[in-house]
Amino acid sequence: MNEGQLMTQAPPPKPNPGLFKRNPPIAGEAEAIEAAKNGDAEAFSQLYSLHKRRVYTLCLRMLGNVSEAEDMTQEAFLHLFRKIGSFRGESAFSTWLHRLTVNLVLMQLRKKGLNLVSLEETINPSEEDAPKRDFGSRDPVLTSSVDRVSLERAVASLPPGYRMVFVLHDVEGFEHNEIATMLNCSTGNSKSQLHKARLKLRELLRNPNPSPQSDASTEAAK
Amino acid sequence: MSEPGDINFDDLKPEEFEQYLPELFATGDKVSDDPRLQKLYAAHPDCLALVRDLETIAETARSLFEPEGDPSDKVWKNIQNKLRDGSALDDEADGGDDIPNGLSKLN
Numbered sequence: 001m002n003e004g005q006l007m008t009q010a011p012p013p014k015p016n017p018g019l020f021k022r023n024p025p026i027a028g029e030a031e032a033i034e035a036a037k038n039g040d041a042e043a044f045s046q047l048y049s050l051h052k053r054r055v056y057t058l059c060l061r062m063l064g065n066v067s068e069a070e071d072m073t074q075e076a077f078l079h080l081f082r083k084i085g086s087f088r089g090e091s092a093f094s095t096w097l098h099r100l101t102v103n104l105v106l107m108q109l110r111k112k113g114l115n116l117v118s119l120e121e122t123i124n125p126s127e128e129d130a131p132k133r134d135f136g137s138r139d140p141v142l143t144s145s146v147d148r149v150s151l152e153r154a155v156a157s158l159p160p161g162y163r164m165v166f167v168l169h170d171v172e173g174f175e176h177n178e179i180a181t182m183l184n185c186s187t188g189n190s191k192s193q194l195h196k197a198r199l200k201l202r203e204l205l206r207n208p209n210p211s212p213q214s215d216a217s218t219e220a221a222k
Numbered sequence: 223m224s225e226p227g228d229i230n231f232d233d234l235k236p237e238e239f240e241q242y243l244p245e246l247f248a249t250g251d252k253v254s255d256d257p258r259l260q261k262l263y264a265a266h267p268d269c270l271a272l273v274r275d276l277e278t279i280a281e282t283a284r285s286l287f288e289p290e291g292d293p294s295d296k297v298w299k300n301i302q303n304k305l306r307d308g309s310a311l312d313d314e315a316d317g318g319d320d321i322p323n324g325l326s327k328l329n
Binding site for chain 1: 248275278284285287292
């Protein structure tokens, strides 16, 4: 008996309303999920249409490369096709799909040699990339507004480890304990990485186009 | 990682305060409004500036959740092809359970 059959016989699990805050149910989605579990191709196509943009965007933000993001989007939906029977509705479908996608991306990154097993050692950026401690004069523009485009650009230029935690927490809304599980690190480390990512973003937003000369000066000062 | 707990923040230096920021932000509360930190902010306005900047970044990040671009059409075509020829089910190392029927119905 598969999970899909279980769903029809046992009372459905009570969903946690908090899990649906950022991912409210989409009209027609529940029916499409149930139909797709039974192999309805049209329903699967509908789920693809509903979720392709978010899955693709997630892949793009995590991987930073259009071609790889498209490949991973493809893999995510193929994986969804194989695994949709195990979706039990305990979280929003998009949350479940995003988690599935994140796991696939992390597997891909591990295959590529980015070892995320020990977060402390492997996804910490070099000292050069690390945020500088700066309590100095504040750029007043940053607090009043940060536009989406500037932030998107800054996120793309983050070192991979920082980008990963920032996207998972601040953009996707995963909790630190979930990120810790996904990245196989401590929750404290997830919090610390997030903080460093935000500090680095602040630095990038305040100084989006460092001149080559200042880079050279920094390098020379080492 | 430093735990804020019941610490008295009033006399901390900015660099000491920063050690507590990851935990303070992890509470989900607005750190700039935390009553325990107001004296520190008064003494060190740059600490408040830093906190507000980080809050702004975190708040703006939520807007990135809404996607803007679509994957190209070839992604769906590849998915269809893989499902039609059954290769999507062959390369699954983790069991391939819960596979729905009706592959042939895919358009």
